[in-house]
Each structure stands twice: as C-alpha cells, then as structure tokens.
Amino acid sequence: MDKKRIAKYWKVHSDNSLECTLCPHRCKIVEGHYGRCGVRLNQDQVLYTTSYGKVVSYAYDPIEKKPLARFESGSTVFSIGTSGCNFNCNFCQNHELVHFKGSCRQTSPSEAINMAMQNGSIGIAYTYNEPTIWFEYVLECCKLAKQYGLVNVLVTNGFIEEAPLLELLPYIDAMNIDLKSYSDDFYREICDGQLSPVLNTISKCIGLTHVELTFLLIDGYNTDPVMLESAFKWVGELNSDIPVHISRYFPAYQMTVPKTRLDTLAMARDLAEKYLNYVFIGNAFL
Numbered sequence: 001m002d003k004k005r006i007a008k009y010w011k012v013h014s015d016n017s018l019e020c021t022l023c024p025h026r027c028k029i030v031e032g033h034y035g036r037c038g039v040r041l042n043q044d045q046v047l048y049t050t051s052y053g054k055v056v057s058y059a060y061d062p063i064e065k066k067p068l069a070r071f072e073s074g075s076t077v078f079s080i081g082t083s084g085c086n087f088n089c090n091f092c093q094n095h096e097l098v099h100f101k102g103s104c105r106q107t108s109p110s111e112a113i114n115m116a117m118q119n120g121s122i123g124i125a126y127t128y129n130e131p132t133i134w135f136e137y138v139l140e141c142c143k144l145a146k147q148y149g150l151v152n153v154l155v156t157n158g159f160i161e162e163a164p165l166l167e168l169l170p171y172i173d174a175m176n177i178d179l180k181s182y183s184d185d186f187y188r189e190i191c192d193g194q195l196s197p198v199l200n201t202i203s204k205c206i207g208l209t210h211v212e213l214t215f216l217l218i219d220g221y222n223t224d225p226v227m228l229e230s231a232f233k234w235v236g237e238l239n240s241d242i243p244v245h246i247s248r249y250f251p252a253y254q255m256t257v258p259k260t261r262l263d264t265l266a267m268a269r270d271l272a273e274k275y276l277n278y279v280f281i282g283n284a285f286l
C-alpha cells in the first residue's frame with residue numbers, strides 16, 4: 001500500500017504558496033518540505049500525507065487506559081498510532097513513538113478493522129501520537145468501523161481546525177482531550193501550540209460526543225492553584241458531568257522536573273471537585 005496520499009484540507013494561494021489548513025498552525029509549506037507535524041509534504045504543489053496507513057504502534061488496551069472512565073467501562077479497545085505531532089511538548093510522554101523514524105507496519109483501513117474485531121475489542125482508539133494529523137487514515141478507518149458496529153475513540157490534543165473536526169466528529173463515539181494548561185504562554189513556550197483552539201475544540205465536542213479531559217500536571221509549570229481553579233470552573237460551566245483526569249507527570253524527553261508531587265495532585269483534585277462531579281487521579285494512587 002502506498003504510504004503517500006493526497007491530503008485533505010490545504011490550499012494554494014494566488015502567490016503560489018501552499019497552506020495546510022488542517023490545524024491552527026496553518027503551515028505555509030514550500031516545495032519539497034514538510035509542515036511542522038512532519039507528515040505533510042508539498043510535492044509539485046500538491047500536499048500529501050506521508051503517514052497514511054503507517055502504524056507504528058498497536059495494542060489491545062483497557063478503555064480506562066485511554067483514559068476514559070465513564071465510557072464502556074471494563075471493555076478492551078484496539079489502539080493504534082503513528083509518528084508525528086503538531087505540538088512539540090518538551091515533556092512528551094510518548095516521544096519515542098512521536099519521533100519514530102524506522103520501518104513500520106503498513107495497515108489498510110480494512111486490516112485495522114479486522115484487528116479491531118479481535119480479542120474482545122469494541123472498536124478502535126486513535127492514540128499514542130496526535131491522531132488528527134493522521135486525518136485521512138483516521139477518517140477512513142472511522143467510517144469503516146461504523147459499518148461494522150465498532151466504536152471510534154480519539155485521544156487528542158484538540159489542536160485542529162473546525163472544518164476537519166466537524167467532518168470527523170459524526171464518527172467519533174468518545175474523546176479524551178488534553179487540556180495541558182489554562183495558560184496560552186504555557187502552550188506557546190512548552191508545547192509549540194496555542195490555548196484558544198484547544199478550548200474551542202472542547203466546547204464544540206461537548207454535546208456532540210462523549211468527552212473526557214486530561215490535565216497532566218507538572219509542578220511549577222501548570223499547577224498554579226488560581227489558574228487550575230479557573231480551568232476547572234470553565235469546564236464546569238460547560239458541563240459539570242464532564243469526567244476530568246488529573247494525571248501525574250513523569251520526567252520524559254527534554255523535561256527533567258521531578259514527577260508530580262502527590263500533594264499537588266490532591267490539591268488539584270480538591271479544586272476540581274468544587275466544579276465537577278467526576279474527577280479521577282491518573283498515574284498515581286491517592
């Protein structure tokens with residue numbers, strides 16, 4: 001199977017510059033180069049996705065590991081991911097996979113669906129790296145999965161433009177969206193991202209699919225109690241029944257700050273419970 005497919009969501013301007021419109025980075029990509037995610041290539045003034053069907057990692061995981069606490073509890077979900085990301089978080093907990101350059105398993109959507117129907121799996125989770133930059137493949141898998149009565153789960157940073165998000169959403173049964181911080185500075189300086197598109201994605205998805213949120217806390221970086229409380233209040237005003245996962249960070253990639261203190265997790269949980277009905281601790285026992 002050819003790994004390279006013509007991408008969706010791009011345009012050529014009158015000055016011949018090519019712009020990818022899949023995510024809010026809106027990369028201007030010159031001939032022979034890739035966008036920031038590393039998987040979208042301008043070749044002969046056409047934008048290609050170079051990761052189509054390129055499965056770098058797969059596993060049959062408990063749904064709680066996505067994490068989803070209030071969706072199909074106790075079930076197993078076939079989980080797949082590829083390489084690349086439109087963020088560059090210097091604490092990336094999956095950096096070996098995201099930056100993977102080796103060979104991989106080419107997997108057609110029908111092969112992925114076959115695997116998703118084995119080992120008691122209820123469907124497919126698109127996870128490990130950022131699945132929205134795998135858009136064309138994820139969309140095809142999602143459509144096929146629905147034909148076979150399977151569920152689709154998206155584990156995402158939420159950094160996607162509205163048009164592709166709305167094209168994908170009708171096929172998505174559940175999402176876990178990271179809210180890495182309530183600070184735009186944090187998104188820009190630590191993640192190479194932006195906050196407001198993520199908030200927009202969260203707002204759009206709630207009510208259209210099952211949404212849970214993950215807050216990965218790093219002491220001194222995104223643990224200011226005032227900011228955390230503002231974030232939990234914002235989520236609670238959207239819907240106080242949204243499950244929130246307060247997750248412990250471990251040093252990884254370029255971040256050497258020690259693992260999150262347990263009292264920080266407890267503080268965040270207490271603040272979250274002022275506004276939200278379902279608060280879970282991840283990667284730690286409290």
Ligand code: SF4
Binds near residue numbers: 040086
């Ligand atoms: S999807 Fe990739 S190429 Fe497209 S705008 Fe985002 S980072 Fe740039």
